[in-house]
Amino acid sequence: MPKFLIQATYTPEGTKGLLKEGASGRRAAVDQVVTGLGGQVEAMYFAFGEDDIVLIVxxxxPVSMAAVSLAVKAGGALRTRATPLLTLAEIDEATRRQVAFRAPGR
Incomplete structure (x- = not known):
């Protein structure tokens, strides 16, 4: 299954929800959304700094990831970004593919 790194920052409204529900309540909500689309949460951590939550799912x-991203962003409580994660084998395969590319101006 494709793996994604999700980094999220709570809006003030989202932070109020976290304070009300606690971390366990948010984890349960995340699990429900992800498993509802056939996915799995590998890891979920709360942080401080630029990101409030970091997940690996x-x-x-990718369409399932996009669906979750759109629904979460439409809710307005989080700003998120999702990064596809590739295995070593996938990168090895990518290095073996021939790509015809011409840099701009060359």
């Missing part, structure tokens, strides 16, 4: 396909 598996989804059956």
């Amino acid at each position: 598996d989804f059956p396909d």
Whole structure:
């Protein structure tokens, strides 16, 4: 399954929700959303600094990740970014593919 790194920052409204529900309540909500689309939460951590939450999730396909991202962003309580994660084997495969590319101006 494709794996994604999700980094999120709470809006003031989202922070109020976290204070009300606690971390366990938010984890349960995340698990429900991810498993509802056939995915799995590998790890979820709260942090401080630029990001408030960092997750690693598996989804059956990138469209499922996009669906979750759109729903979460539409809710207005979080600003998120998702980064596809690739295995070493996937990068090895990518290095073996021929790509015809011409840099601008060359």
